Amino acid sequence: MQSKYKIRLLRANLLAAAVALALWTPSTPPAAALVLWLSVGWLFINAFMLDFSHRRSRGLPWQIVPGLLLVALIAAAPERHGILIWAWAAMLMLPQNNWVAAFNLSAALISSVLVAPQLDMPALILLLCCLLILGLLALSRAQQLIDMNGSIRQRLRLIPGLNLWAGEQLLRDIAREQTRCEREGIYAEVFILHVKRHQLWPTAQKLCELTHDFENVYRLSSTTLVTLMLARSPTEAAQRRSLLLADLPDNITSEYIELIDIEPTSLSVFEMNKLPAERVRETI
Structure with missing residues (x-):
């Protein structure tokens, strides 16, 4: 599965970059050597901790770290590391995210100012023009990847190997499960869990382990999880809810709504996350 998503190739590239920077450290000024070794360490850590998952948000602050390291490398020794400006x-x-892109654009401009004394005017103008063209092409490509990854996240498991799906999949599954319940006489309900932001992924993983293999778990937002729970009767469903809550953190609040009461054709993920109170029953 990992090779399918080119994780091994990306890990190899990160390790190769770390080795290249490590070989660049001899005869380097102390300040530049410090930044180089920080960069090497960051690349090694990311290479060994890398895995395929849709859990990470593209807006997390950790994305600023490589930009900071890159501008620091150029600032520490512009005459030696000026070639890194093409990175x-x-x-x-x-x-x-937009604010990360704005930071990187600003840092690229600062890097151009830092290497400007090393170039004559024609070379500097050519450098700025090339960087501008490459930057626009890169931003265009990044937007394509964002759009593509967004559509992929709607169809793929958010954690490989677990039945955790995006909220858009829930809307598709509701219609299918309603048809099956009517045909087979099964009771089903949507079980909604509200968690703290930092509890989302551990709770999602635990919920996937506690539910049956044929019952999916869905992430509606950074604080809301949902599972489609099947049972023989409302009484059995209530017992299952109690057992699930007993194995989950105590500060979780929960609600449920019978599957038959939901109209999937006129419901969006946002509306699902904000179901009217009269349609939702709080779990006791």
């Missing part, structure tokens, strides 16, 4: 094109190509 900004690769940085801007990564899927990232």
Whole structure:
């Protein structure tokens, strides 16, 4: 599965970059050597901790770290590391939030100012023009990746190997499960869990382990999880809810709504997350 998503190739590239920077450290000024070793350490850590998952948000602050390291490398020894200015094109190509892209653009401009004394005017103008063109192409490519990854996250498991899906999949599954319940006489309900933001992924993993293999778990937002729970009767469903809550953190609040009461054709993920109170029953 990992090779399918090119994780091994990306890990190899990170390790190769770390080795290249490590070989660059001899005869380097102390300040530049410090930044180089910080960069090497960051690349090694990311290479060994890398895995395929849709859990990470493209807006997390950790995305600023490579930009900070890159501008620090250029600032520490612009006459030696000026060639790294072309790495900004690769940085801007990564899927990232708007404020991260703005930071990287500003850092690329600062890097250009830092290397300007090393160039004559024609070379500086050519450098700025090339960086501008590459930056625009990189941002365009990043937007394509963001759009593509967004559509992929709607169809793939958010954690490989677990039945955890995006909220859009819930809307598709509701219609299918309603048809099956009517045909087979099964009772089903949507069980909604409200968690703290930092509890989302551990709770989602635990919920996937506690539910049956044929019951999916869905992430509606950064604080809301949902599972489609099947049972023989409402009484059995209530017992299952109690057992699930007993194995989950105590500060979780929960609600449920019978599957038959939901109209999937006129419901969105946002509306599902904000179901009217009269339609939802609080779990006791």
